[in-house]
Amino acid sequence: MGVETDGATKPSQAPEHLDVLIVGAGVSGLGAAYHLRRDHSGRRIAILEARDTLGGTWDLFRYPGVRADTDMHTFGYAFAPWRGEARLADGAEILAYLRATAADLGLDRAIRLRTRVLGAAWSSARSRWTVETADSGTGERRTLTCAWLVCATGYFRYDEGHTPYFEGSEKFRGRIVHPQHWPADLDHAGKRVVVIGSGATAVTLVPALADTAAHVTMLQRTPSYILAIPARDRVVAALRRAFGDRRAHTVARTLYLLRQQALWLFCQRFPAVARWFIRRCTARRLPAGYPVDLHFNPPYGPWDQRLCLAPGGDLFAAISRGTASVRTDTIATFTEDGLLLASGERLAADIIVTATGLNVEALGDVRVTVDDTPVNLADTVVYKGLLLSGVPNLAYLVGYTHASWTLRIGLSGEYLSRLLTHMDAHGHTTARPEVGDPPLTTRPFLDLAAGYLTRVVPALPRQGDRAPWRTSTDYLGDVRLLRHQPIENNELRMS
Known part of the structure; x- marks a missing residue:
């Protein structure tokens, strides 16, 4: 296939060929690129980024207080020590x-900015x-052509967040904003702000806005679990003084990942x-006397949805000071000066923030075909958490939903590097997962009961009920699966 350069009088040029093409220069794409560059320095690798800078989510999100929702020692890379003091770093620090x-x-030398991938066709x-x-x-x-395609675009749309229709929203005379695209000129100082939502974004936004707003109300339909944690970790500070940044990072990373795993298992086994x-x-x-069971006692079990963290208990501190409050209710309609709730209560507002979630988009909306047949993601099953059944030489990188995203990204990058080494040693050029016997019973790949995921289950890949098709939430189990188990498998066809 050629690309015409300038009219019919000039010959077409052969497309540039790369060994590995990584789509996305965020935390996932950079993590994968590190492992591939380290172990396969002779390969031609490029990272394509649609935006004009690297960073992905952490360059896109600019709302007040934006921060990580897991500790930085596990969210950061194993190969790049986190040297900051904050346990949950803010967006600018992460970027x-x-x-x-x-x-x-x-x-950064491998990144090609302002390059959007439209489609990929396998031959x-x-x-x-x-x-x-x-x-x-x-x-x-x-x-372009490539031997391997690595999709490191996460799972949400960058161009729009999820905002459901609210009755009467056109009447509101103030400003309505979504956190995903926070206006640079928005001044909330001295304003009455209502934040619609109770997830991690709302829990982050409310205390940050409350520092200067006249008052901030978090309006939620359903409460979330919110756990206060120390903003700084004295143990990590002591480890750094004793061992230096790199060794302290390794020890702290191990401690935190074990803590994450223990908390999740405890919540699953002993929810009450x-x-x-x-x-x-x-x-x-x-x-004293605060209605905890009304505003902070969800109807579901801990970790059925993501557990929100409040460093230093900042949300609770804002509520205690009276600069923030919580309402658990539904919206009847927007009014000219705020909201009318189903209970009849009116909330006055100058600014309404719709922290109502994300729009999910797998593979960055890249159109994928295999031998001219379109790939329907819902018909695929995920192999070892990153390859798709029936799709050759493609990796889809998705991190953990119950722990730090980057923990699985690191293991996936290692596995992909091992797979390429194995293929080189045995003269293979193609790897295609295929479901064998026994047949699989499948369920959603991202097994988390969050609204933004349940809305799009039919458009996402599936996972199976047995290894290597079951997507694990157990980091130590994934270490065995991805780092130590043999590459050879009768359900991974190589040629």
């Missing part, structure tokens, strides 16, 4: 960390992908005890 890591390791006859791209600014089209413990911790942070 600076990613930029510094990419520059220090030379990964079995040629054992390669043909990838169509467009310049994000000019729209100019270009074709976990509910009691979290409620008790919450009540101790709030004024």
Whole structure:
């Protein structure tokens, strides 16, 4: 396939060929690139990024207080020590960390900015992908080919967040904003703000806005579990003094991942005890007589949805000061000056923030075909958490939903590197997972009861009920599966 350069009088040029093409220069793409560059320095690798800078989520999200929702020692890379003091770093700190890591390791030189991937077509006859791209600014089209395609775009749409229709919203005379695209000119100082939602974004936004707003109300339909944690970790500080940044990072990373795993298992096995413990911790942070069971006692079990963290108990502190409050109700309609709730209560507002979630989009909306047949993701099953059944030489990188995202990204990058080494040693050019016997019973790949995921289950890949098709939430189990188990498997066809 050629690309015409300038009219019919000039010959078409063969597309540039790469060994590995990584789509996305965020935390996932950079993590995968590190392992591939380290172990396969002779391979031609490029990272395509649709935006005009690296960082992905952490460059996109600019709302007040934006921060990580897991500790930085496990959210950061194993190969790049986190040197900051915050247990949950803010967005600017994370972006600076990613930029510094990419520059220090030379990964930034592999990034091609403002390059959006439109489609990818696999040819079995040629054992390669043909990838169509467009310049994000000019729209100019270009074709590349590659042996391996790595989709590191996460699972949500960058161009829009999820905002359901609210009755009467056109009447509101104030400003309505979604956190995913926070206006740079929005001044909330001295304003009455209502934040609709109770997830991690709302829990982050409310205390940050409450520092200068006249008052902030978190309006939730259903409460979330929110656990206060220390903003700084004295143990990590002591480890750094004793062993230096790199060794301290390794020890702290191990401690935190074990703590994450223990908390999740405890919540799954003893949900009633976990509910009691979290409620008790919450009540101790709030004024006497506060209606904890109305506003902070969800109808579901801990970790059925993601557990929100409040460093230093900042949300509870804002409520205790009276600069923030919580309402558990539904919206009847927007009014000219705020909201009318189903209970009849009116909330006055100058600014309404719709922290109502994400729109999910697998593979960055790249159109994928295999031998001219479109790939329907819902018909695929995920192999070892990153390969798709029936799709050759493609990896889809998705992190953990019950722990730090980057923990699984690191293991996936290691596995992909091992797989390429194995293929080189045995003269293989193609790896295609295929479901064998016994047949699988499947369920959603992202097994978390969050609204933004349940809305799009039919459009996402599936997972099976047995290894290697079952998507694990157990990091130590994944270490065995991805780092130590043999590459050879009768359900991974290589040729």
